[in-house]
Amino acid sequence: MNRERFISFLESVSFWEPEWLEELRSSCIERGVPVVRRDAAQLLRFLTVQTGAENILEVGTAEGYSSLLMWDASGGKVHIDTIENSERRLEKARVNLARAEGGIRLLEGDALEILPGLEGPYDLVFMDAAKGQYLNFLPEVLRLLKSGGTLVTDNTLQEGRILESRFAVERRDRTIHSRMRGYIRKLMDTPELVSTLLACGDGMLLSVKR
Numbered sequence: 001m002n003r004e005r006f007i008s009f010l011e012s013v014s015f016w017e018p019e020w021l022e023e024l025r026s027s028c029i030e031r032g033v034p035v036v037r038r039d040a041a042q043l044l045r046f047l048t049v050q051t052g053a054e055n056i057l058e059v060g061t062a063e064g065y066s067s068l069l070m071w072d073a074s075g076g077k078v079h080i081d082t083i084e085n086s087e088r089r090l091e092k093a094r095v096n097l098a099r100a101e102g103g104i105r106l107l108e109g110d111a112l113e114i115l116p117g118l119e120g121p122y123d124l125v126f127m128d129a130a131k132g133q134y135l136n137f138l139p140e141v142l143r144l145l146k147s148g149g150t151l152v153t154d155n156t157l158q159e160g161r162i163l164e165s166r167f168a169v170e171r172r173d174r175t176i177h178s179r180m181r182g183y184i185r186k187l188m189d190t191p192e193l194v195s196t197l198l199a200c201g202d203g204m205l206l207s208v209k210r
């Protein structure tokens with residue numbers, strides 16, 4: 001199956017979202033601000049509803065597109081804590097997240113410092129920050145995830161580079177390559193989790209905590 005055709009088909013038949021959210025998405029893309037890909041966003045919307053999550057943690061807000069997407073999917077009922085450390089993005093996120101009228105709490109700073117101070121438990125965690133740090137975030141994220149909760153990790157396939165042998169990727173990409181492979185293995189191997197890796201977005205790794 002041709003993946004590009006699949007994505008354009010998916011976009012042509014589905015993915016309803018309110019105009020204000022579409023505008024935020026387009027504006028982010030135009031300015032080079034990262035947002036979750038279309039098919040992964042649809043999966044996130046689906047999981048928010050399917051899990052009936054009441055408390056969500058997001059690591060990596062950017063300007064707030066994905067947290068607003070989950071908030072909107074829940075009909076404005078969910079509470080979301082979202083972490084961001086870039087001052088430039090925080091400025092925009094503060095304004096954008098005001099739409100959720102307190103439903104989304106923006107935690108400003110480095111996730112490595114903020115995570116240990118959180119209590120949770122969260123029904124759903126969306127991990128979407130610095131890819132090289134996922135393994136470092138993991139112990140705190142697993143502590144915060146409730147039993148039966150879902151961890152969604154984006155960008156695990158890194159445009160397909162993770163599928164290649166370590167020696168086939170550019171030298172500068174080797175560290176992230178081995179860290180991400182280590183992260184995928186860890187999630188697949190941890191007995192506390194049941195995980196599956198989807199060729200969706202840039203590689204969505206879904207894990208349920210037993």
Ligand code: SAM
Nearest residue numbers: 035036060062065066084085086110111129130
């Ligand atoms: N989830 C967003 C969306 O789809 O709208 C996109 C998030 S973007 C891929 C990743 C974000 O994580 C960036 O804005 C980056 O500044 C932030 N980030 C990276 N490392 C971080 C860290 N250690 N602590 C907090 N935020 C971090």
